Amino acid sequence: MKPYAFVSAIALAALLSSCGGGSAGKEIKIGGIGPVTGEAATYGVSTKQGMELAFEEWNAKGGVLGKQVKLVFADDKGDPAEGATVYTKLIQQDKVVAIVGTVMSKVTLAGAPIAQAAKIPMITPTSTNEKVTQTGDFIYRACYIDSFEGNVGAKFAFDDLKAKSAGIIFDVGNDYSKGLAENFKNTFEGFGGKIAANEGHPSGATDFKAQLTKIVQAKPDVLYVPDYYNDVALIAKQARELGYKGPMVGGDGWDSPELVKIGGAAVENGFFTNHYSAADSRPVVQDFVKKFTAKNGAAPDALATLAYDAVYIMLDAIKRAGKTDGAAIRDALAATDLGVVSGQVKFDANRNPVKSAVIIEIKGGAQVYKTTVNP
């Protein structure tokens, strides 16, 4: 058995070394991660499509530092344990110099410490949980965080909708919803607005009338609904049924064609904060939408856009760093000032992007770009 074990050890070593070309080869390897299977499969597919388009464009322009860039994509299945495995695989086996990923906060939170420990710079396109970038100085993100979205919603309600009082209904079992509601409340009150009613509802509820009755009877100028589209549609219907006629404001959880299908006329006069709008007339947006649609046969959603942007941010940093050393890329990322599809990106001290959000209006059953709100 011994000779056999020896031979296989040699073979394994040869295999490993052939895999680990890294930056020494003719190409620079960048890891990409997303859940292309599992509970959030559409998120992963969009993310992968966004990344692939960005890599194609960079390679067509000649790559980075005179070399082609190669996307090594891995599927985390939306599972934190699987996420930790693929982060390790990309870093140790594929020897990537940087990672773009992953999508869901719970999975990113499992992978980020691994990237941090290996000093591999990482940027997540869409993990909005605040804790993600607190993992360490190699961890960045391309999206804004939950609290920012609540702030923008409040600013829009107060400045643009001229609301003086607001009602809030949120899901007590969802950190996203709770975070948005909390930040909306603080910001709105900071402007001098009044929170007329602030009501939670249990996760998975279908009847919200008891809470909504209380809110509607407090006569708010605006109703803030930071929920996912399924709940938003039911809440909107029941609020209208109880006689509420004013505007409703929400977050990026509203971004689904299902919202209008279920909510119908009830979600009209509704506005939500989002990372980007395909209807934004800036040339960089329109160019991206055109290319993406031509390649994938459908318009990009926010996930595809942020994945595309994240690749641009990372490759731009590598270009400015002038080398593929982790610390150098990290320092270059910190100095980012780049115009991408979802806005002009700079990073704050917590490695979160400081950028604008768009407000989308539901009008005539369609999503219409309303305005851009700067932080």
Added chain:
Amino acid sequence: MGTIFNLQQIINGLQVGSIYALIALGYTMVYGIVRLINFAHGDFFMLGAYAAYGAFFLFNASLAGKGGATAFLALAASMAAGAAVALLANRLAYRPLRYKPKLSSLITAIGVSMFLEYFLSALPAIGPSYRSFPEILPKTQIAVGSATISNYVVIDIAVAAVLMIGLTALVKWSPLGKAMRAVSQDKDAARLMGIDVERVIAWTFAIGGAFAGAAGLLSGMTYPRIFPYMGIQPGLKAFIAAVLGGIGNIPGAVLGAYIMGLAETFASAYNSLLGEGIAFAILIAVLLVRPRGILGEKTADKI
């Protein structure tokens, strides 16, 4: 306290209670006759919603504009589907176990429930995701004093009331009702009197299933989002309502359901987090203080 106990909240509670009542009736009738907690009952409710959904798309084109006729057909479809699946479950799953230990039937009921949920999720035509329920009738609002009532609230309460009055009449005055009462009191004696016990049991399942199906339609119209697991929560709440009213007792189930609906609404209005928990608090309280329920008869063993 004006924000909690006011006309609008009472109406909200009655609407929720009406849907619970229709489901609770099936639980209580089946328990009254065969001493079985049919945990698949919430799924009959779900099937009723899907049947109404299917009927709407089948008939809507030919009955365009006639919302009333479409709604009636949808109601018929939901009740027929609820009755049919209840009959099938009784025939295939419960009847073979009728004279076996009660625990076998109880576990089988859980199995039937899971089968219905996962089988429908696996069917490509239905699938596991949410579907939006169509607006069968145009929605209108009526202002009544300080409250706003939509026609859907009126429909929910009215349909439930009509069905419940019909059921009471059936149980009280029809030969079938007499037979049902006889079977619930003593199966063997009833059989000796020439009553076809299995037939009566089948009827009981069918009526209970039809009521759950109707509740499915009302729920789909009121909360226009349907999915294969939609029956779990209302089924559980209706079961608690039946226990509260006294399981096996028909007026008790209705009373329990309305108490539950109102209690949930008031509790949610008082504090959002209380709403979901109040049902279980009620269940614990009933089991501790009056295990036979408000109108229930004294029996030695419950489940």
